[in-house]
Amino acid sequence: IGMKVRPVLSDPEKQRGRSAAVAIAALVIAAGIPLWWKTTETYRAWLPAARISELEALQLELRVEVEVVFARGTLSPEQQKKVPASRITYESCCKSKSLCLVEADHALHTLTETSCGSVVIYIIPEASALLPQDMRVYVGRSRTALLRSQVASVVGAGLPEVLAALDPQMEQVLQTMSFNHQDVTAALTDRLRPGLSTRDSLADSMRAFKSSPGYEITFSLLNPDPKHHQLHWDVEAALDAYIYPLLHKMAPVANFSVDSQILYYAVLGVNPRYDASASAYTLSADSLAHVINPVEARLGSNAASSNPVLNFLLYVPDSLHSPLIIRNDQKQEVASNAFHSPRWGGIMVYNVDGAYGNDTQFPVDIAIDMSRVMGVFLSQLRLMLGFQQTGAPPGFVLEAAGREGVAEWELDRLLWSRSVENVATASASITSLAQLLDQIANIVINDNIAQQVASAVTALQAAVAELEAGNLALALEHSREAISASERAFFDPSLLHLLYFPDDQKFAIYIPLFLPMCVPILLSLLKIFREVQQHRAEKRAKRD
């Protein structure tokens, strides 16, 4: 007749069914869920989060060691007794007035030992004839400065008062020789709000390259007219004599690799205009901006690294367009006949029309005067590397660096700003990396990244400690370590966030896998639960 027959389960069978369901559910929950969690989690090595969060509120303290030496005649006898004595005698007998300063500076430099970052100030009496009449301070090529002051007039004062009286003048000297507020803000331009740094310091920071572990420098000779000019330049000797001393001094800052090339039939992309009054071809300042691009396409580079490249080009105009002079905005001739582009390099135009007449046999052999050329390139190189053109404050005499390329106090200035920049950049990298890894929960953090981060944090803290202690060389070394470790950690190829799954996609993947399995388990658990409740209700009813 079609009666539905339901199989009647006996009690022990029901019991067995119930315990099977409960056992499966227990297995799924106790073993399955942890297993699924473990196998789908990403490996994340431990990062020192506490130390990294400390870096966010980093406070930098820069300390300069200053040694003050009083010359005879600056202090009154009572004051002299109070000054800790260690006498240095220096007697000068200068033949001519002009050589005095330089000789005095050189001699004084050999008398005292100065470490990197420290400054020695010699106080000389007011009436001294060493400095010109209205100049109060002379800054030499090493880390010494001569300051003319009238301290003896502070009558009856002890040593602290004497030093306090000298304070404002010494501060001015230090701001010129070591760092000032503008330098530090310029080094931190990236991290600061716009508007905090002055326009000049911003221009300086745009011109110089950012701190990098190495730089590639290329010197190129452009000869558009090999039929008429056969150029010889002894670039190797010139580099040895003029450029390598500077680069050697900058070895604690970065590695340099230098090469040179000669390009034939390379023309400037701009047509110079003939100026009859000067009987020369001229390039105006506006057209200079368009010179670089066509040339750059022809400059090869054998840089195997990702370091920034500086290009220095020496252009010898062809015989039809000689001589070629550069005019500035005010239509005046530029003495150096050279221009530079920030963060790129410099171009110098070298005229050779004076070396031959009209009836010589072409091609003419021409030897290029490398000292003139290197003088220009050296000054451009200094600008690119970050030695700013500091104007001397009133009353100061700053000795130019000359052949050595850079004075030691100028190098110290650069080291101060580089250390600050490195510390700032490294701490910013580490904190943003930690933030990034926090936000994106499924980026894998390998052990080597954790190690790099830990070493970067250690080096940063060491650098900050050294800056506070005043050891500039050590501070720079630690800051370089910190920045290279932090860059390696941040730019590690394994940190690629490719595992972004929107939530609806996650559901779409898991539901077909887990739902068919979970639904019977849940339903059977529910059924068991309801039966147990019913049973309890019956028991209570029976009792009552």
Next chain:
Amino acid sequence: TARPCMLISSSVALDFVLIGRTSAFLLLHQARAERFFRSDHTNNWAVLVCTSRFWFNYRHVANTLSVYRSVKRLGIPDSHIVLMLADDMACNHRNPKPATVFSHKNMELNVYGDDVEVDYRGYEVTVENFLRVLTGRLPPSTPRSKRLLSDDHSNILIYLTGHGGNGFLKFQDSEEISNVELADAFEQMWQKRRYNELLFIIDTCQGASMYERFYSPNLMALASSQVGEDSLSHQPDLAIGVHLMDRYTFYLLEFLEDIHPASQANMNDLFKVCPKSQCVSTPGHRTDLFQRDPGSVLITDFFGSVRKVEITMETINLTVPGIPLERFGGEPHTETALAYVDQLPVAQIIHQKPKQKDWHPPDGFILGLWTLILLVFFRTYGIKHLKHIF
């Protein structure tokens, strides 16, 4: 030791020179600073990506190449352009004019040219490589031409084209990049100050969805169509047989052909390119994250490479008569004689011993054969023998 003191001719005269120099110096500094601050970038980069392959997506390659051509013409050198083309149309078997990619019908303009430098080609154009280029997380062996070596004063132009949808862009017909990933990549670029300002142009269907999620500063974005609209192609060429360009990029190319390196056209003109009447879709743009006013941003700030230039005023006087140049590096290097490595070691090849072959487990064929034999045996003689074997 005699020190040459060529720099101090006379200490008395020096102070006058110094005073004069300082004041003139300040004026010069100011003028220089003025010119710098129209915009604060010192170099330009471009990342141009075409994400589609197959011959019928010819127009996407033509789009990218036309932007590449404009950008090169306006001055950005190849070393500063990362060009990613997912397929090679110029040398495709179906191209009736090999080594050319045309953007105008009747083959008026060949955008392939003769000095195209493609950095990522074919299957190298993937979401992973694109993100790696943007964020800089490339393996150390990557050559310079495949890297985006921008710094904090670089202006970057990013151009994407292909097939897209609401919130994603399809790469190579097999994967996609979402707008969230793109926004995160730009944020990582900003964290490391890898750009000064960034212009993002996208020519796909529903392109405006790709820039909805940006949240980093100094970004300006343009798209060829709004969400829900399709970007349409411009014109087919009957000889080549496919559509040559997309409308938005076609009119963009026309606009850029009128720009020269000294042009003063600004971004407001760029926003007007391809109105709805020409494009059928509505181009959109986003400037709320950009700090400067778009009217003051020149086209050449992103599409060209106008260098900032300063006259070198100071030189160092190195000419000293009579002093020989000292060699700093020490003794000159002795030249060691170099010889070529033996290119064809015939002796080694002739007398080569046979290589020891490693033992391999039996092949699948042999295993299958044995299984077949066993099955036949048990079928014939009955399954009850199985329990004796196992």
